[in-house]
Amino acid sequence: MENIFEEKINLGISACMYGAKVRYNGKGNDILGYLKREKGDFFWTPVCPEVMSGLGVPRTAIRLVGGNGFDFWKGDSQVKNRAGKNVSGMIKAGTLSCFETLKRVDIDAFIYMEGSPTCGIHRTTLRKESLGKPPGVFGALLLKEQIFLIPALDLQSPLRWWDWKRRLVAFIWLKRKDIESSSEFIQCWDILKVLSQEIDEENTKKIDDRVKAFSDETTLEELKKMQIDILDILRTPSSTEKIKKWLWKNYIFLKDTYNLEVEKVCDPEYLRGVTHVASEILEVELKARKMKKLFRSSPINYIPKR
Numbered sequence: 001m002e003n004i005f006e007e008k009i010n011l012g013i014s015a016c017m018y019g020a021k022v023r024y025n026g027k028g029n030d031i032l033g034y035l036k037r038e039k040g041d042f043f044w045t046p047v048c049p050e051v052m053s054g055l056g057v058p059r060t061a062i063r064l065v066g067g068n069g070f071d072f073w074k075g076d077s078q079v080k081n082r083a084g085k086n087v088s089g090m091i092k093a094g095t096l097s098c099f100e101t102l103k104r105v106d107i108d109a110f111i112y113m114e115g116s117p118t119c120g121i122h123r124t125t126l127r128k129e130s131l132g133k134p135p136g137v138f139g140a141l142l143l144k145e146q147i148f149l150i151p152a153l154d155l156q157s158p159l160r161w162w163d164w165k166r167r168l169v170a171f172i173w174l175k176r177k178d179i180e181s182s183s184e185f186i187q188c189w190d191i192l193k194v195l196s197q198e199i200d201e202e203n204t205k206k207i208d209d210r211v212k213a214f215s216d217e218t219t220l221e222e223l224k225k226m227q228i229d230i231l232d233i234l235r236t237p238s239s240t241e242k243i244k245k246w247l248w249k250n251y252i253f254l255k256d257t258y259n260l261e262v263e264k265v266c267d268p269e270y271l272r273g274v275t276h277v278a279s280e281i282l283e284v285e286l287k288a289r290k291m292k293k294l295f296r297s298s299p300i301n302y303i304p305k306r
Contacts, residue, residue, distance in 0.1 A: 001187040003294060005173045008043055008304040012102045014113035015046035017152040022048045026058040031111075031152045035161070041304045045105050049118040049138045053094025055087065062087060064117050064124055064133040069140030079117065079137065091118065095138045108172050109148035111155070112139065121149055148172075148235060158278035163238050166298040170195060171234040173300045174227065182214045185223050192230060194296035198246040200233045243297070244268040244277055250296045251284050258293050260284070 016023045019030035032039045051057060060081040067077030072088070079091045095118060102110065113119045115126040121139045124132030135143055142149060148171055154160040170192055179185050189211055196204040207229055210222075245268045254260040265280045266272060281297065288295035 001184075001191065003173075003191050003299055004301045004303060005169055005176075006303050006305055007172075007176075008041070009109070009168070009172060009302075010043045010045065010105055010107045012045045012047060012105075012107040012110040012147075014111065014116065014119045014152060015048035015051070017111060017113050018044065018046035020046060020048065022051045022057050024050070024055075024057075024059045024061045029152075031155050034155050041302070043105070045102060045107060047098035047101055049091065049095040049098045051094070052097045053087070053090040055081075055090060055094075060085075062091070062117050064136070068124070068133040069135045069137045070144075072137050073140060077133070091137055095141065098138065099141050107147070109150055109168055110142055111150045111152050112142070114151050114153065121151070157274060159240065159243065159274040159281075160237075162278055162281060162298075163243065165302075166195070166300075167199075167234045167237075169298075169300045169302045171231055174234070175231060177227070179223050179227060180220065182218050182223065185226065186211060186214070188227075189230075191294065191299045192234075194246070194250065195299055196230060196233050198242050198297070199236050199238050203229065203233055240274055240277065241268070243281070247277070247281055247284070247297055254284070254288060254293060254295065258291060260287055260291060260293065262287060 016028045017031040019028050019032070021028040032044075050059070050062070055062070060083060062079050062081050064072065065078045065080050071077035072079065072092075078086055078088045080086050112121055114121060115123050115132075116136055117124045117132065118136045118138040120132065120134055120136040121143070122131070122134050124134050124136045148168055150164045150168070154164060174188060174192065177184070177188060179188065189207070193204065193208065196207070207226055210226060248265070248268050251260075251262065251265050262280070262283050265284060285295050285298050289301055
């Protein structure tokens with residue numbers, strides 16, 4: 001089974017993070033500048049629920065009152081501006097409009113502005129002393145639909161972006177697989193198992209035990225359920241320590257098995273910054289791709305067609 005994904009990935013993004021000056025104060029942030037040429041590897045769909053609600057730019061800041069975004073969609077919370085005006089109806093219309101736009105282009109993931117009362121996932125305010133009432137109104141819809149979600153500010157870190165991208169590509173590659181047999185599932189699992197193990201050893205072991213117990217009676221329904229379980233693991237960020245540990249393990253495997261040599265790769269205990277770790281990873285990844293060998297830290301080779 002080929003570990004290559006060539007279809008260009010569709011990414012939705014909070015418009016203010018795409019560089020559009022649509023925040024309540026008329027500001028925006030071109031977060032994609034950190035990706036440089038890599039920006040061209042994706043299709044982009046910027047949306048702003050607050051602008052599409054008709055609130056305008058600049059506008060009075062808004063906040064959730066009485067509950068979070070999930071409560072909002074049940075009618076148990078409201079969105080009000082600083083003057084106390086209830087703008088819930090406008091926000092609902094604008095949010096649904098943005099969501100329908102993302103559905104029309106069939107996005108693979110969404111890069112969100114954290115701290116927004118609409119797009120926020122883990123916080124709905126930028127005040128340091130408060131998380132607000134997460135998730136936001138739009139964030140709640142994205143979570144409900146199980147969209148692969150990436151915080152926009154993580155694009156500033158080469159290591160965090162690499163972690164998000166490798167998992168996103170693996171996620172989409174597996175999600176697109178129409179698995180019809182145990183043997184097909186095992187082929188996918190052999191490719192993704194080590195990455196899954198890095199992220200979540202406990203649940204990976206459970207899946208691996210189930211794979212070892214496959215028999216002629218294993219149903220397609222069971223395979224689909226396990227496929228979803230792997231997708232759930234791939235949504236979860238790794239950590240710098242885990243990345244360094246498994247980079248070393250996977251590099252040593254390539255070195256011992258295929259004589260792949262990268263002088264700058266350090267063992268996990270060697271102190272260095274995340275930028276250095278990212279450069280190690282990219283060099284190993286590049287050499288492994290050139291040798292057409294599986295780099296288990298980043299198992300799916302993303303080669304988007306321009």
